[in-house]
Amino acid sequence: MSEISGVDITWQDFSVKGPLSKTEKKRRLKENLPIDDKVIINNVSGTMRAGSFTAIMGPSGCGKTTMLNFLSNRRYYLKGLKVTGDVLVNGNSRKSIDFNSITGYVMQDDVIMESMTVEEVLTFTAKLRLPAEIWKDRIEQVIKDLELHNCRKSEVGGVLKKGISGGEKKRVSIGIEMLTDPAILFLDEPTTGLDSYNSENLVDKLNDLAKKGITVVCTIHQPNSFIYASFDQVLLLAGGYMMFHGDAKDAIKHFGDLGFPCPKFSNPAEHLLGLLSPIDDSYESRMEIFSNAIVPDNEVVEQREVRHALQTKESTFWEELMALGGRILKNLTRNKLIFVFKVVANVIFILLTLMAFYQICDGHSSTSVSDRAGVIFFILVYIAFMAVNSSGAYADEKAMFIREQASKTYRPHAYYLSKLLFEAPVDIIVRVLVIFLVYLGVGLSLDKAEQIFIFVAIAVLVELDARGWGNFLVISIPNIQAASAAAPFLLIVQLLFAGFFINYNNIPDYLIWLEYMSMFKYSWGGAMINEFNTWDQAKCGSNPMCDPNDFYDLKISLGMNILALAILAIGTHGFAYLCLVKLARKFRL
């Protein structure tokens, strides 16, 4: 590990107030009590020294996570709260330094690309954030420090595919943050979900990192006695106060001296949490004793330079695009099941369509006109529904995107473009093959060779439009289930106003804007004009249907329909991209 100039972090007069819950507000209103904001943390100050390992502990709801968010500057998570106080780093105001570049934050959940190996995960971040001369050595160092040799070539895995263990996964999450050699490492409940062996092992590793000069700060729920003994510092929060901050061993003595000794053979952490939790009638009196005995932590830190020992870099757009593209391709080739499913779904579609509509369009009767209109509509609808669902990758990767944005690993436009250039083409190639086969099989017009190519071009634009809508929904709606429910609804509305179910003339004026936004209006209209381009009305007869342009009120030219589809594609992807930028801004530190 490179030499870190140690960093002391000081917080001064930190207070947090938050809105009352609805039920509490109702109760207070009923009892004529004031309904002011509740105090979550009340004017606390203190310092964590370089090279210390501090655990923030306290009963549920005491403000541990809020405190960690404040210290680590994760402002988005403090939204809705009234927060006051300052943070100093080596005696300098946090605002005066690039705080993000000297910190790492490990989220409670390990959000890592499941199909990649441990080494690939580390390489992805290292290549983007570190200069070419050092990234390989740095990966080796992190693997050594976090003892990841045994699993370096193993896939991370997930719920459906067994991969590395939970403890290893957590160490990989820490490793990603450690690549840039941060001076301060924040961890939100790092042992949650781990068995005691893995928890102890992890805490050991964190202790080792602290011994190398890093200021390690974590929140923790109920550590066992071995883990408690591994902390050098504990910060105990309860009832809005910092009840204790200092040596973990001194905490036992402090509360013992106040008349609450830790019983023999019991877990000190459990004993302390029991004392600080409202579990019995004597809670109020205990709190009074503890708050009167608070030793203020007003240690003055002399001002000194904040120096980041390791040189990091800002990657170029091209590097980001290539790294993201490589990750997408690895993910695609390793998730064979998804690929197989897509191929099978398309093959079934071809077979069913050909069984139902084989050469149905071959004819010159009025029935053939409605058959052609129906088949064209059916193919376009199929493409749109398949494409709108392909935005799932954005949903699966949202948490990972947020983590990577918080550490500014790449820019949102590189991410969005990588999806369009590396993920979409695989689907589009499959779809083009399907459309060729179906077009020939159902017997759509081949009077002019370009007709089939124009139809394919229209279908690809529908694919892009639907993908744009899908991306927009998945990125802009925070709830994935709500976004999935909205996608078919959005398509159904566009279907209704395509001109197939309701003739354009019959659409009420106040709903006309829905017609203009319908990708089916332009794709179906364009494909119909293309299909009947060479139509010989004389062979069909006098049935009104024999003049499809007039019967279906197809007024927009083929070129204009294609242009409208292209504008819709640019518009929907543009909106989706803007939502992605907004999402990234929320979480970028």
Ligand SMILES: Nc1ncnc2c1ncn2[C@@H]1O[C@H](COP(=O)(O)OP(=O)(O)OP(=O)(O)O)[C@@H](O)[C@H]1O
């Ligand atoms: N953004 C917010 N808006 C409103 N209230 C909030 C917000 N964030 C936290 N709170 C409230 O602040 C209090 C402290 O929450 P916090 O999550 O920090 O506690 P915690 O000690 O980490 O809890 P736990 O151990 O259960 O995770 C809770 O009452 C919570 O409801």
